[in-house]
Amino acid sequence: xxxxKRGMTSFYDEVQEIRTRYPEGTRSxxxxxxRLAQERxxxxxxxxxxEEVADALDLTPAYCYSIASFxxxxxxxxxxxxxxxxxxxxxxxxxNAQAVLDAFERELGVGPGETTEDGAITLRAVECxxxxxxxxxxxxDHRYRQSVTPEDVAAIVEELxxxx
Amino acid sequence: xxxxxxxxAEGPGLVLAGFDGEPLTGLAAYRAVGGYDQxxxxxxxxxxxxxxxxxxxxxxxxxxxxxxxGRKASFIPTPDKIAKPIYITVNADESEPGTFKxxxxxxxxxxxxxxxxxxxxxxxxxxxxxxxxxGEYSQEYEVLQAALDEAREAGLLAGVEIVIHRGAGAYICxxxxxxLESLEGKRGQPxxxxxxxxxxxxxxxxxxxxxxxxxxxxPPVLAIGPADYAKIGAPPDSTGTRLFCLSxxxxxxxxxxxxxxxxxxxxxxxxGGGLPDGHTLKAVMMGGSSFPVxxxxxxxxxxxxxxxxKKGYFIGSGVVTVIDERSCMVQFAxxxxxxxxxxxxxxxxxxxVGTRWLVQLLRAVEDGAARESDFDLMLDVCDRxxxxxxxxxGDSAAMPVASCVTKFRDExxxxxxxxxxxxxxxxxxxxxxxxVDQHPHTAAPEEASA
Numbered sequence: 070x071x072x073x074k075r076g077m078t079s080f081y082d083e084v085q086e087i088r089t090r091y092p093e094g095t096r097s098x099x100x101x102x103x104r105l106a107q108e109r110x111x112x113x114x115x116x117x118x119x120e121e122v123a124d125a126l127d128l129t130p131a132y133c134y135s136i137a138s139f140x141x142x143x144x145x146x147x148x149x150x151x152x153x154x155x156x157x158x159x160x161x162x163x164x165n166a167q168a169v170l171d172a173f174e175r176e177l178g179v180g181p182g183e184t185t186e187d188g189a190i191t192l193r194a195v196e197c198x199x200x201x202x203x204x205x206x207x208x209x210d211h212r213y214r215q216s217v218t219p220e221d222v223a224a225i226v227e228e229l230x231x232x233x
Numbered sequence: 234x235x236x237x238x239x240x241x242a243e244g245p246g247l248v249l250a251g252f253d254g255e256p257l258t259g260l261a262a263y264r265a266v267g268g269y270d271q272x273x274x275x276x277x278x279x280x281x282x283x284x285x286x287x288x289x290x291x292x293x294x295x296x297x298x299x300x301x302x303g304r305k306a307s308f309i310p311t312p313d314k315i316a317k318p319i320y321i322t323v324n325a326d327e328s329e330p331g332t333f334k335x336x337x338x339x340x341x342x343x344x345x346x347x348x349x350x351x352x353x354x355x356x357x358x359x360x361x362x363x364x365x366x367x368g369e370y371s372q373e374y375e376v377l378q379a380a381l382d383e384a385r386e387a388g389l390l391a392g393v394e395i396v397i398h399r400g401a402g403a404y405i406c407x408x409x410x411x412x413l414e415s416l417e418g419k420r421g422q423p424x425x426x427x428x429x430x431x432x433x434x435x436x437x438x439x440x441x442x443x444x445x446x447x448x449x450x451x452p453p454v455l456a457i458g459p460a461d462y463a464k465i466g467a468p469p470d471s472t473g474t475r476l477f478c479l480s481x482x483x484x485x486x487x488x489x490x491x492x493x494x495x496x497x498x499x500x501x502x503x504x505g506g507g508l509p510d511g512h513t514l515k516a517v518m519m520g521g522s523s524f525p526v527x528x529x530x531x532x533x534x535x536x537x538x539x540x541x542x543k544k545g546y547f548i549g550s551g552v553v554t555v556i557d558e559r560s561c562m563v564q565f566a567x568x569x570x571x572x573x574x575x576x577x578x579x580x581x582x583x584x585x586v587g588t589r590w591l592v593q594l595l596r597a598v599e600d601g602a603a604r605e606s607d608f609d610l611m612l613d614v615c616d617r618x619x620x621x622x623x624x625x626x627g628d629s630a631a632m633p634v635a636s637c638v639t640k641f642r643d644e645x646x647x648x649x650x651x652x653x654x655x656x657x658x659x660x661x662x663x664x665x666x667x668x669v670d671q672h673p674h675t676a677a678p679e680e681a682s683a
Binding site: 095103104136141156160162163164170195200202205 | 366555560565
C-alpha cells in the first residue's frame with residue numbers, strides 16, 4: 070500500500086483508499102480512520118472529527134464514538150501537542166517506573182492524565198508497552214525510549230519543548 | 234539508553250537463525266541466510282503435506298495457549314468445501330505484561346514472519362492475511378510494513394494479500410475472538426465459542442489465528458524438517474526452541490532463544506547473570522502476569538508445558554520476570570489486579586465486577602485495613618471468576634492473585650499485624666501508580682493558548 074500522503078489528499082479520499090484493504094460492506098476501516106482523524110485533529114477526536122469519520126465510512130457519529138471510547142489510544146478530550154507515556158506495569162515497576170513517573174510530574178508540574186497549562190505536553194501512565202527488559206519504557210510522541218531513569222527526564226522534556 | 238539484548242542463548246537458533254546482532258530487515262540480507270527458500274519448497278508441495286509437517290513437528294502456539302499449530306491449521310475447511318474466502322490473522326497484539334518477543338521478531342527478522350504467513354497461506358489455501366499489530370508499536374509497524382512492501386515488489390506474495398492492521402490500545406484484543414471483533418471494526422469484546430474461528434472467524438469465514446512467534450517458527454521447522462524439530466527441547470509435547478522473555482530484578486534481562494526444558498534457575502542465573510547486587514529471588518512471574526507466581530523452591534522446574542503444568546504453572550508467552558526480596562507481594566498482586574480491572578472489557582459480570590473486588594480487597598490489605606477473613610474472601614472471589622466468563626481475562630486476574638494469597642499468606646498477614654505495609658518505601662513497587670486510577674485529561678485552558 071502507498072504511504073499516506075499527508076496534506077495532499079483529503080481525509081475522505083484517504084479513508085476510501087483504506088477501505089479497499091478490507092472486504093466491501095465491512096466496518097474494518099474504522100480503527101485506521103479514527104487514528105487518522107485523531108492525527109489530523111490535534112491528537113484527539115472532537116465532534117467534528119467523528120462527523121468526518123462517520124461521513125467517510127457511511128456510519129453514524131454515535132457508532133464511531135462507541136468504538137473510540139473502547140480503545141485507550143483514541144482520545145475523547147483535548148491533549149497536549151506532545152505526549153509522554155510512562156509504563157508503570159510490574160516489570161518497569163520492579164526497577165524504577167514510579168521514580169521516573171514522579172520525576173516527570175515534578176518536571177512538568179502535572180499529574181498522570183493531565184496536560185501542562187500551556188497545552189504543550191500531556192503526561193500519561195500506561196500499561197505494559199512490551200519493552201520489559203529495558204525498564205523504564207517511556208513512549209515520547211509514540212516512540213519508545215528504553216532504560217529511562219529519573220536523571221533522563223529533564224532532557225526529554227527540554228527536547229519536546231524545543232520541538233516546534 | 235540501552236538496547237534490548239536479543240540472542241540465541243542455547244541450542245540451535247531457529248526463530249533467530251542468521252541474526253547475529255544486525256537486524257535482517259532487508260530482503261537481500263534475509264535471502265543471504267536462506268530466507269524464502271522454505272516458501273519456495275512449500276509451494277512446490279501439496280498444501281496438506283505442509284500441514285502434515287507442522288503436525289509432525291508438534292509446534293505449539295507461542296501466544297500462551299500452547300495449542301498445536303498444525304492441528305489448528307487442519308481444522309480449516311479446504312476451499313472446495315466452503316464457498317467463503319479463507320483468512321489468516323496473525324496475532325501481533327503483544328500485550329501480556331512481561332512479553333516483548335514478538336516485537337523483537339518484527340524488528341529483527343520481519344521477513345521470517347512474512348515467509349511464515351505465506352507458507353501458512355499456502356497450507357490452508359488462503360489468499361487473505363491480516364496482521365493485527367498492537368497500536369503502540371510504531372517502529373515495529375514501520376519495519377514490518379517496509380519488509381512487506383519489499384516482499385511484494387519482489388513478487389513473493391504471488392497473489393496473497395497481506396494487510397497490517399493497527400490496533401488502538403486494548404489488551405483484550407490479544408484474545409483471539411476479541412481480535413476478530415476489533416478487526417471487523419467493533420469494540421474488542423470476546424465472542425462466545427463455539428463456533429470456533431476455524432469455522433466462523435473474521436467476517437464469519439474460516440480463519441486461522443496464530444501468534445507472531447508461532448508463524449515465524451514455521452520456516453525453520455520446514456528447514457530442519459519436522460522429525461528433527463520434534464527432537465529439540467522437551468518432546469513429545471514441548472518441542473523446539475522458544476524466545477524466553479527475561480526481565481525484572483536480573484543482571485542481564487533480554488530475549489533469549491533456547492530449547493524448551495532448560496530450568497528457570499539456569500535461565501535466571503546462568504543466561505541472565507543472576508540477581509544484581511546480591512539480592513535474593515523471592516518470586517517469579519511465570520508465563521506472564523496472568524498466571525500463578527512461582528516460588529523459589531520450584532526454580533529447578535524445566536521450562537516446558539508438562540513440567541510446569543505438574544506444579545500448577547503455565548509457560549504462557551515464555552515470560553520469566555524475577556522479583557527479589559525487596560518487593561511486597563501484596564503490592565505486586567494489587568498492581569496485577571489493577572491491570573486486569575483496567576483491561577476488563579466489561580462484557581461478563583464476574584470479570585468486570587470481580588476484578589474491582591480484588592483491587593479493593595488488596596488495597597485494604599496493603600493499607601492494613603483488612604481482616605484475616607478477607608484472605609478467604611479474595612480466594613472466594615477468584616473462584617467465582619475462574620471458568621465463568623467468555624474468555625480468560627478474568628481468570629488471568631484471579632490466578633496470580635489467588636497464588637499470592639496462598640503462597641505468601643504470611644506476608645499478607647504481616648500487613649494486618651503491622652497495620653499497613655511492613656516494607657515501607659523499600660519495596661520497588663511501593664505506591665506504583667496504575668492507569669486505572671488516571672483521571673481523564675484536563676483540557677488546556679483556552680486563555681493559556683490565547
